[in-house]
Amino acid sequence: MTQAVRHDSMRARNLGVVLGEVRRSGPVTRAALAEMTGLTKTTVSKMVADLLAAGMVAETGVPSRGERGRPGTAVALSGGRVAALGLEINVDYLSACVVDLTLAVRLRRAQAVDNRTASPVETLSHLCELAREAVDEARAAGLVIAGSVLAVPGPVDDGLVHNAPNLGWRDVHVGELLSGPPGGLPAPSPSPTVDNEANLAALGELWFGSGHRDFLHVSGEIGVGAGLVVGGALFRGAHGLAGELGHVVVFPDGPACRCGGRGCLEQYAGQEALLRAAGADTVEQLTGRLRDGDAAALAACERAGHALGLALTSAVHLFDPGTIVLGGVFAPLFPWIRGPVRATTAARLSAIRAAVPDLAVSRLGGDAAVLGAAGQVIHRIVADPVAHLPAR
Amino acid sequence: MTQAVRHDSMRARNLGVVLGEVRRSGPVTRAALAEMTGLTKTTVSKMVADLLAAGMVAETGVPSRGERGRPGTAVALSGGRVAALGLEINVDYLSACVVDLTLAVRLRRAQAVDNRTASPVETLSHLCELAREAVDEARAAGLVIAGSVLAVPGPVDDGLVHNAPNLGWRDVHVGELLSGPPGGLPAPSPSPTVDNEANLAALGELWFGSGHRDFLHVSGEIGVGAGLVVGGALFRGAHGLAGELGHVVVFPDGPACRCGGRGCLEQYAGQEALLRAAGADTVEQLTGRLRDGDAAALAACERAGHALGLALTSAVHLFDPGTIVLGGVFAPLFPWIRGPVRATTAARLSAIRAAVPDLAVSRLGGDAAVLGAAGQVIHRIVADPVAHLPAR
DNA sequence: CGATTTAGTCCACTTAATGGATTTAATATG
DNA sequence: CATATTAAATCCATTAAGTGGACTAAATCG
Numbered sequence: 001m002t003q004a005v006r007h008d009s010m011r012a013r014n015l016g017v018v019l020g021e022v023r024r025s026g027p028v029t030r031a032a033l034a035e036m037t038g039l040t041k042t043t044v045s046k047m048v049a050d051l052l053a054a055g056m057v058a059e060t061g062v063p064s065r066g067e068r069g070r071p072g073t074a075v076a077l078s079g080g081r082v083a084a085l086g087l088e089i090n091v092d093y094l095s096a097c098v099v100d101l102t103l104a105v106r107l108r109r110a111q112a113v114d115n116r117t118a119s120p121v122e123t124l125s126h127l128c129e130l131a132r133e134a135v136d137e138a139r140a141a142g143l144v145i146a147g148s149v150l151a152v153p154g155p156v157d158d159g160l161v162h163n164a165p166n167l168g169w170r171d172v173h174v175g176e177l178l179s180g181p182p183g184g185l186p187a188p189s190p191s192p193t194v195d196n197e198a199n200l201a202a203l204g205e206l207w208f209g210s211g212h213r214d215f216l217h218v219s220g221e222i223g224v225g226a227g228l229v230v231g232g233a234l235f236r237g238a239h240g241l242a243g244e245l246g247h248v249v250v251f252p253d254g255p256a257c258r259c260g261g262r263g264c265l266e267q268y269a270g271q272e273a274l275l276r277a278a279g280a281d282t283v284e285q286l287t288g289r290l291r292d293g294d295a296a297a298l299a300a301c302e303r304a305g306h307a308l309g310l311a312l313t314s315a316v317h318l319f320d321p322g323t324i325v326l327g328g329v330f331a332p333l334f335p336w337i338r339g340p341v342r343a344t345t346a347a348r349l350s351a352i353r354a355a356v357p358d359l360a361v362s363r364l365g366g367d368a369a370v371l372g373a374a375g376q377v378i379h380r381i382v383a384d385p386v387a388h389l390p391a392r
Numbered sequence: 393m394t395q396a397v398r399h400d401s402m403r404a405r406n407l408g409v410v411l412g413e414v415r416r417s418g419p420v421t422r423a424a425l426a427e428m429t430g431l432t433k434t435t436v437s438k439m440v441a442d443l444l445a446a447g448m449v450a451e452t453g454v455p456s457r458g459e460r461g462r463p464g465t466a467v468a469l470s471g472g473r474v475a476a477l478g479l480e481i482n483v484d485y486l487s488a489c490v491v492d493l494t495l496a497v498r499l500r501r502a503q504a505v506d507n508r509t510a511s512p513v514e515t516l517s518h519l520c521e522l523a524r525e526a527v528d529e530a531r532a533a534g535l536v537i538a539g540s541v542l543a544v545p546g547p548v549d550d551g552l553v554h555n556a557p558n559l560g561w562r563d564v565h566v567g568e569l570l571s572g573p574p575g576g577l578p579a580p581s582p583s584p585t586v587d588n589e590a591n592l593a594a595l596g597e598l599w600f601g602s603g604h605r606d607f608l609h610v611s612g613e614i615g616v617g618a619g620l621v622v623g624g625a626l627f628r629g630a631h632g633l634a635g636e637l638g639h640v641v642v643f644p645d646g647p648a649c650r651c652g653g654r655g656c657l658e659q660y661a662g663q664e665a666l667l668r669a670a671g672a673d674t675v676e677q678l679t680g681r682l683r684d685g686d687a688a689a690l691a692a693c694e695r696a697g698h699a700l701g702l703a704l705t706s707a708v709h710l711f712d713p714g715t716i717v718l719g720g721v722f723a724p725l726f727p728w729i730r731g732p733v734r735a736t737t738a739a740r741l742s743a744i745r746a747a748v749p750d751l752a753v754s755r756l757g758g759d760a761a762v763l764g765a766a767g768q769v770i771h772r773i774v775a776d777p778v779a780h781l782p783a784r
Numbered sequence: 785c786g787a788t789t790t791a792g793t794c795c796a797c798t799t800a801a802t803g804g805a806t807t808t809a810a811t812a813t814g
Numbered sequence: 815c816a817t818a819t820t821a822a823a824t825c826c827a828t829t830a831a832g833t834g835g836a837c838t839a840a841a842t843c844g
Contacts, residue, residue: 002405002408002409002412003409003429003430004409004410004429004430004431005397005405005406005409005801006430006431006801006802007800007801007802007829007830008830008831010397010800010830010831010832011830011831011832013396014396014831014832016394017394017396017397018396020394029791030791030792031791031792037395037396038395038398039396039833040832040833040834041791041792042793042795042832042833042834043831043832043833044792045791045792045793046831066842067790067841067842068789068790068841068843069788069789069790069791069840069841070789070790070791070838070839070840070842071790071840071841072791072792073791073792214630226710230629230630235627236712237711237712237713238622238712238714239712239747240712241712241745242710242712243710244710245709245710246709247705247740247744248706248710249642249705249706249740250641250644251644259743259744260739260740260741260742260743260744261705261739261743313641313653314640314641314703314706314710315710317636317638317640318618318635318637318640318707318711319629319634320629320630320631320633320634321630322631347652348639348641348651348654349651349652349653350652351650351651351652351653352555352639352651352652354554397832398831398833399798399799399800399831399832399833400799400800402801402831402832403801406800406801421822421823422822422823423822431801432801432802432803433822434801434802434803434823434824434826435800435801435802437822437823458811459810459811459820459821460812460819460821461809461810461811461819461820461821461822462808462811462823463809463811463821464821464822464823465823785844786843786844787842787843787844788842788843788844789840789841789842790839790840790841790842791838791839791840791841792839792840793836793839794835794837794838795834795835796833796835796836797832797833797834797835798831798832798834799831799832800829800830800831800832801828801829801830801831802827802828802829802830803827803828803829804825804826804827804828805824805825805826806823806824806825806826807822807823807825808821808822808823808824809820809821809822809823810819810820810821810822811818811819811820811821812817812818812819812820813817813819814815814816814817814818
């Protein structure tokens with residue numbers, strides 16, 4: 001429920017509103033902020049002073065536009081102090097990044113590890129090491145890490161990974177394992193919150209991608225996940241398990257899927273099915289063959305694209321997304337699957353929908369999830385700066 | 393974006409919080425309200441005084457529970473003054489209801505009209521007449537109609553019905569037609585807002601139904617629509633067109649659908665397909681035959697249930713609903729389709745989902761949409777009572 | 785160079801919530 | 815039966831935070 005507004009939470013909230021507006025509108029003067037937020041110049045001035053003191057915003061060079069009157073001094077988000085750590089565990093790599101308040105990527109680390117053969121604890125201590133290095137380096141650059149988020153390839157419920165089949169994890173309580181030395185691993189503090197990779201990839205696309213505020217982001221990895229963003233907010237469903245595009249039924253009598261069903265999208269457009277159909281071992285090999293015009297590879301993409309188109313048709317009817325963004329392995333394959341996907345969706349949607357959602361490719365590819373993880377921390381800070389202020 | 397909180401909006405908001413808590417918790421004392429909202433007793437007392445003066449709450453008989461100390465005087469929502477009008481246009485009937493603040497249905501009117509043969513303007517003036525009668529009767533009972541919402545069987549965008557195929561409407565600007573005598577019809581004032589029938593039916597189920605806060609409501613009418621409620625809020629998608637369950641792809645190579653696709657759910661479980669397959673003319677006839685054990689009727693239900701189960705499997709993977717509630721024509725058919733639907737969803741979901749959503753039947757049946765329409769007005773009033781207060 | 789215009793700050797005022805003291809109305813107890 | 819105890823509701827002085835108008839600062843215009 002919406003909570004009651006008390007005097008202090010009013011201020012906290014308004015600080016968030018002002019900071020959010022600063023982010024949205026780039027460098028802005030206090031006067032413009034007052035106009036936009038509906039607060040008075042006095043109030044805005046006081047709040048900007050607080051934000052300046054906290055190192056969250058900085059006065060930029062005056063954008064003197066040659067207009068009459070006293071020129072305002074614009075303020076913008078400052079990347080100099082506050083930063084966030086993004087972490088990712090995936091099937092065959094670990095990854096970390098540090099992002100500052102302006103969403104500039106300050107540091108990027110990745111490490112190839114086969115996490116299928118390693119135990120969860122091994123993988124997590126590996127990750128902690130990587131995180132530690134990243135944090136140290138960020139500190140050396142004068143940044144304060146305000147928080148971190150970890151992306152894992154499977155559904156997460158409050159720090160608990162119930163079942164991540166592609167990692168071979170079952171009931172791994174990541175949150176607890178990372179909650180610090182007494183019983184846990186030496187994780188960076190404050191200890192990371194854990195979230196699903198597909199969800200965070202969608203948020204990555206939101207904050208670091210093409211700038212859409214309404215889209216369905218499809219992350220093709222070993223599994224096929226999707227994250228829906230509506231009005232700049234992620235849709236999670238009742239238990240946070242929404243967006244399992246990979247198990248949407250495409251051909252009800254198709255091949256059996258590890259989910260217990262038959263004919264799920266993953267059996268046609270998942271990375272393994274796709275490579276098997278094309279007779280390739282890696283995605284790089286597949287794109288190579290596609291470039292060479294290999295018939296089997298092209299047929300595999302055609303088939304995967306058609307299946308993806310069918311699943312997306314259902315998803316569009318249910319979700320009503322603004323745009324569809326293809327990411328993960330679908331990004332490098334985009335030139336070849338775009339056609340079949342479009343053909344299928346257009347044929348089935350154009351008669352009833354005024355606008356068939358655009359089909360776009362993600363520029364972020366595999367980086368979307370780590371970036372989204374770090375971005376989520378930043379987003380939380382901007383929405384509620386008081387909680388992260390160095391106590392007044 | 394979240395708007396800035398100013399002094400007056402702080403009060404407005406807190407009034408809404410208090411009133412919302414009164415609704416949620418039935419008769420409560422001021423002291424309990426203070427506890428629940430986190431506001432002080434002083435503040436709550438002042439606000440309750442305002443709400444009493446506005447006739448929105450009333451002091452109920454003290455629920456003296458034999459405890460020590462001064463007993464509190466409980467307050468509860470009062471149905472005596474404020475009420476809302478719900479309206480519905482459907483293919484073969486018009487309907488109206490008046491609901492008071494406590495969500496008690498004070499008045500219920502329905503009229504069988506074939507709106508397929510009538511023009512939109514004819515239908516709407518018919519509706520206005522019905523509404524006028526309902527409003528007059530409510531006034532006579534001392535109620536003030538604070539607003540109204542109209543349900544129509546088709547997607548609505550800001551008062552404009554782009555395409556309601558089952559009514560034969562195209563680009564009917566209902567909002568404008570109902571905006572009052574200068575150019576419009578003599579609609580009740582304030583003039584109704586318009587929304588989609590499936591959405592409002594889901595909200596009806598939320599407020600008047602079984603009390604779930606997370607569910608997917610399936611309204612089987614001529615078309616098959618669905619409304620998703622998550623955390624007590626309706627999910628609408630980017631353009632308000634979400635939940636078109638009827639056009640989820642079930643058998644990609646199935647029969648052609650009027651949407652331009654093939655093998656949509658509507659071709660198997662829509663009212664027309666279902667009756668045709670069973671060789672029946674009306675739903676009543678069909679249920680009669682089912683009760684008699686007619687083989688063709690049972691087979692038709694089996695087939696429809698299987699198709700619905702497939703579509704719901706996809707919907708569960710994408711939406712992650714808490715429960716599935718079957719309404720509309722599926723309500724009377726529930727005893728016969730429950731089995732096939734369950735069998736299909738359980739087989740395809742149980743291995744990967746910790747909890748397969750429950751399958752329940754709506755107690756509201758065809759009334760869900762009108763009730764939801766009236767309920768939406770009430771909901772708005774409770775969320776922001778200041779806007780509906782008789783000016784302090 | 786003064787008039788005009790706009791930005792930002794200062795200050796007295798208002799709103800609404802707070803917290804503790806007080807009053808009120810019950811039950812429990814000697 | 816009078817008194818203690820307990821909890822609800824109200825009263826009142828205080829505080830936090832936003833408001834609005836006056837004032838100062840720094841530009842451009844004529």
